Amino acid sequence: xxxxxxxxxxxxxxxxxxxxxxxxxVVFFLISxxxxxxxxSNDPGILKNLAPGLIWITVLLSTLISFQNIxxxxxxxGSIELLLASGQNLSLIVLIKIFVNWIFSCxxxxxxxxxxxxxxxFPQEGLKPLIISLLIGTPTICLFGALAGALSLGKNSITGxxxxxxxxxxxxxxxxQAINYSLNGINFSSNILLLTAILVFLLPIIxxxxxxxxxLHFN
Amino acid sequence: xxxxxxxxxxxxxxxxxSNLSFAFEDHSIFKLVGNNGTGKSTLLKILSGIxxxxxxxxxxxxxxxxxxxxxxxxxxxxxxxxxxxxFDIRLPKISDxxxxxxxxxxxxxxYSDIQSVYLSEGQKRKINIASFMLSTAxxxxxxxxxxxxxxxxxxxxxxxxxxxxxxxAKIIFSSHDRSKDAFPIIDMNLFN
Numbered sequence: 001x002x003x004x005x006x007x008x009x010x011x012x013x014x015x016x017x018x019x020x021x022x023x024x025x026v027v028f029f030l031i032s033x034x035x036x037x038x039x040x041s042n043d044p045g046i047l048k049n050l051a052p053g054l055i056w057i058t059v060l061l062s063t064l065i066s067f068q069n070i071x072x073x074x075x076x077x078g079s080i081e082l083l084l085a086s087g088q089n090l091s092l093i094v095l096i097k098i099f100v101n102w103i104f105s106c107x108x109x110x111x112x113x114x115x116x117x118x119x120x121x122f123p124q125e126g127l128k129p130l131i132i133s134l135l136i137g138t139p140t141i142c143l144f145g146a147l148a149g150a151l152s153l154g155k156n157s158i159t160g161x162x163x164x165x166x167x168x169x170x171x172x173x174x175x176x177q178a179i180n181y182s183l184n185g186i187n188f189s190s191n192i193l194l195l196t197a198i199l200v201f202l203l204p205i206i207x208x209x210x211x212x213x214x215x216l217h218f219n
Numbered sequence: 220x221x222x223x224x225x226x227x228x229x230x231x232x233x234x235x236x237s238n239l240s241f242a243f244e245d246h247s248i249f250k251l252v253g254n255n256g257t258g259k260s261t262l263l264k265i266l267s268g269i270x271x272x273x274x275x276x277x278x279x280x281x282x283x284x285x286x287x288x289x290x291x292x293x294x295x296x297x298x299x300x301x302x303x304x305x306f307d308i309r310l311p312k313i314s315d316x317x318x319x320x321x322x323x324x325x326x327x328x329x330y331s332d333i334q335s336v337y338l339s340e341g342q343k344r345k346i347n348i349a350s351f352m353l354s355t356a357x358x359x360x361x362x363x364x365x366x367x368x369x370x371x372x373x374x375x376x377x378x379x380x381x382x383x384x385x386x387x388a389k390i391i392f393s394s395h396d397r398s399k400d401a402f403p404i405i406d407m408n409l410f411n
Contacts, residue, residue, distance in 0.1 A: 002312060010295070010306035017297040017334075078291025085267040085287035085360075086308045218264070219272045 003088050004096060011100040021069060022104040025062040029109045032058045033119050044121035051120040052130070052179035056172050059109055059134060060141060060165070066105035067145025068152075068160050070097055071214065075153045080214060090214070091207040098139075098146045106138040129182035129192075133175040136195045140171050143199075143206040150213035171195065220244055221266070221283060221358060221389060226275035228261050235261050236410040239275070243389045245357070248380060250400075251393040253407030259393035260290060262407070263360045266391065279358075286356035290363060292343045296336035300327055300346050303335055307350045321349040325372065341367040348372070352379055359383065361392040 015021050036054055037047060074080045083093055113130060116122040122130070144167040145160075152159035178191035220242055227237035236258040243249065251259040264270045265277065267287035286309050294303045304310070304318050322328045325345045335343055344367045351359065365373055377400075380390055397404075 003308060006306055007308065010298075010302075013302065013306075014295055014297060073295075076291075077295065078289050078293040079295070081264070081269055081289045081291070082287065082293045082308055084269045085285060087268065087285070088308065215271075218269050 003086075004092055007093055008096050008100070011097060012103075015100055015104040021066055021101075022108055024065045025105045026108050026112060028065055029058055029062045029112060030115075032061070033116060036120060048121045048123060051116055051122040052126070052176045052183070054120060055113055055116050055122070055130065056134075056137075056176045056179075059106075059113065059138065060168055060172055062109050063105060063138065063141050063145060064161050064164070066101060067142065067149050067164065068157065070101050070146050070149045071153055072149065075217070081218070084215065084218060090211045091204075094146065094150075094207055094210050094214075095203075098142050101146070102139055102142045106134075106142060110134045110138065123183060126179050126183050129179045129188050132192055133178045133195060136192060136199060137171045137175040140195070140199045140202060141168050143202055144168050147206050147210050147213065150210040151216075153214075153217050171198065174198075220280055222276075222278045223266075224276040226262075226265070226273060226277060228258060228265060228270070228273050234411075236407060239410050241405065243358075243391065245387045245389060246384050248384055248390040248392075248402055249405050250402040251391065251405050251407055252395070252397050257407035257411055259407050260362050263287065263362050263391065263393060264289075266358075267360045283358045284356045285358045285360060286351065286354045287360045288347050288351060288362060288364060292347050294335045294343055294346060297334055299332045299334055300338065300342075300349075301331045303346055304349050304353065309356070310350055310353050311355055313353055317353060318349070321352045324352075324375070325349055339367075341369060341372070344368060345372060348376055348379070357388045359388060359390040359392075361390065363393050363395070365394060365396065 033055070040050065041047060071080065074083070083090060110131060113134060114127060117124055117127065144164045148160040148164035151163060174191045174195050178188040178195070181188040181191065222242045224240050226239040228235045235256070239262070251262060253259055261270065265273050267285055269287070298306065300322065301318055305313065319328065319331075322331050325348060327342060327345055327349070330338060330342060335346065338346075344364070348364070351361070351364075364376060368376065383390060
């Protein structure tokens, strides 16, 4: 347990000192959300209808900026070799890295998504399903990002997104649908349950696959 | 005891080395020498458990606890020298006092709170030596530990080697230096 707490503290320290890890996704999110009313329409009716999809797509694209860093620096500076040689539980270490990445790259965006009420005329009654769907859906996207990051280590920067985006589509559809259901007075709990089920089901599988992908680079 | 029998490693259908058989007792040290590409780093990675797809047999004692230090330092550029040592996954719980002591011995104490991105390659290597000194492992696998070190630190590291061996450790390290020091040699050129 001592080693895992040590890794958790270390990851928090590294991310907190690497301002780009949380500022870049936030800036990208804010710029995109601000541009939609200019680029699409400033009609509140149109923006209100498009808002759930626009917010989810922007969140998805914002996370692309950060997930490639989950393992790439460790790969380049030799830390992954030390982790592999340490004999510690790699799945747990990967889980810690994904968790810290989510805290720094997704959580600020989820909090800032409240701004869509002002920028996209997003109805206040839709905030609850928006926040819940993002809180449950973005960890799954981070898992896909970690797997894509592990598989694409040392490869060109397009490989990771090309792997991650198609995998994230079900989460995007369920998340957007949950908000639309809520805005139309339909019960959205089934979508939230499905998002939760996807997260719980995929968590061990993707951790296992990510560890396998990391080891693949050393064999 | 660490033993290998007919250990071979193939990359792209070409053997990097083959039929490597040796035994490492406690209190022993070996220097891996050889030309570039003869498998010195590869052998250390196999012994440390990083590379698994070797041929032949490899066996460890149950109480063997490995400390591996690769070509790359594994240091985080935005952590200080002190933090890099404190958070080193290879080390048990260590106190500030212990860290200060080794940093003092390595003339790094004045740089202990500087982020490692601002340190020279030699100073980064010294941080790895600090971890090596603080480790309680008994099998040390070090890839070119003398690289980028000044004369004083080189002599100091040799003294640390002696100390660790007297305490019962096994050390295997790679080097390009074939000079006649006291270390027994494994010549990887012979296994190509």
